[in-house]
Amino acid sequence: MRKTWLALACGAAVMPAAIHAQEAEQESAQERAWDIEVEASYLLKRGNSESESVVGKANAAHDGVNWRQTAKAEAVNTLGENDDGEEERTAERYYASYKLDRKLADNNYLFNVLTYDKDNFSGFHYQASYALGLGRRFLETPSHTLDLEAGPGYRVECLEPEESYGGCDDKNESVIARFAGNYKWTINENASFRQSVATEVGEDNTSIRSETSLTSKINDHFAMRLSHLVTRDSEVPAGTHNTDQETTVSLVYTF
Numbered sequence: 001m002r003k004t005w006l007a008l009a010c011g012a013a014v015m016p017a018a019i020h021a022q023e024a025e026q027e028s029a030q031e032r033a034w035d036i037e038v039e040a041s042y043l044l045k046r047g048n049s050e051s052e053s054v055v056g057k058a059n060a061a062h063d064g065v066n067w068r069q070t071a072k073a074e075a076v077n078t079l080g081e082n083d084d085g086e087e088e089r090t091a092e093r094y095y096a097s098y099k100l101d102r103k104l105a106d107n108n109y110l111f112n113v114l115t116y117d118k119d120n121f122s123g124f125h126y127q128a129s130y131a132l133g134l135g136r137r138f139l140e141t142p143s144h145t146l147d148l149e150a151g152p153g154y155r156v157e158c159l160e161p162e163e164s165y166g167g168c169d170d171k172n173e174s175v176i177a178r179f180a181g182n183y184k185w186t187i188n189e190n191a192s193f194r195q196s197v198a199t200e201v202g203e204d205n206t207s208i209r210s211e212t213s214l215t216s217k218i219n220d221h222f223a224m225r226l227s228h229l230v231t232r233d234s235e236v237p238a239g240t241h242n243t244d245q246e247t248t249v250s251l252v253y254t255f
Contacts, residue, residue: 034255035061039225041250051080051090055248068101068109076246093119107137111149113178122244123237125158125168127207129200131178147182155202159237174202190217205235215252223252 039057053076060071078091099113111133118126133151140146153176158168180198187193197210213227229246236242 033062036255037252038255039250039252041248051078053078053091055246055250057250066103068103070097070099072097089120091121093117093121101135107140109135109137111135111151113153113180117231119244121240122233123159123240124233127155127157129153129155129176129178131176131200133178135180143186145182145184148180150177150179152176153178153200155200157205172204174204176200176202191215205233207234208232221254223254225250225252 037059039055039059041053041055043051043053056075058071058073060069062069072095074093074095076091076093078089079087080090082088095115095117097113097115099111101112102110104110112130113132114128114130116126116128117124131151131153133149133153135147135149138146138148155174155176156168157172157174159170159172178198178200181196183195185193192215194213194215195211197208199209200207208231210230211227212229213225215223215225217223225248227246227248227250229248230243231245232243234242
């Protein structure tokens, strides 16, 4: 009988520790998990003019105890008709970025960010940059977050229209200063608003990328997203515009 009570007492003493260890393990697993979403839209136009547009995007984020990672990839392709009724490509753009933050005390962090932008109708073969610096989360509530960051970097702008994605015979290389801001407003459990702006200031060219989006959940995995992207270069090759804009309505799937 004494052994039975002793076993029960030991079990009662060990059980809270076991439950706590299990909860810690679950929290640790949740911290290691990535938030991944895939976004796609398709527009088919027929009538006085014919065109076909496909937009695909992927976003991934991981927020750990000491490190925060974000990755983004985009692809836009549009086929239309020229004046002779022949099919031709009227838009083709690819974009990718990877950002790694090292969290510090008092909501500060060190960031590293790498970007690659290839727009076959921008006048540049590609634009690539790397920057690092200091950021700070100035606002963090259940509904709002605001990150601001600044730091030096390096940018390569390729002017030679080659077929490869990396090689270039004619390029501009420059030191840049990068300034960025990211704001998120969780309107309610089914809707959220995001605004991100990044500026790279160089000696010969200043580029701006601004993306605004409004997301509305359909269920646990699917959502609709309205987004507006504005990109601008202060100096561009002859025959191209300084500013490009894209507005898309997409279906988003979250893993």
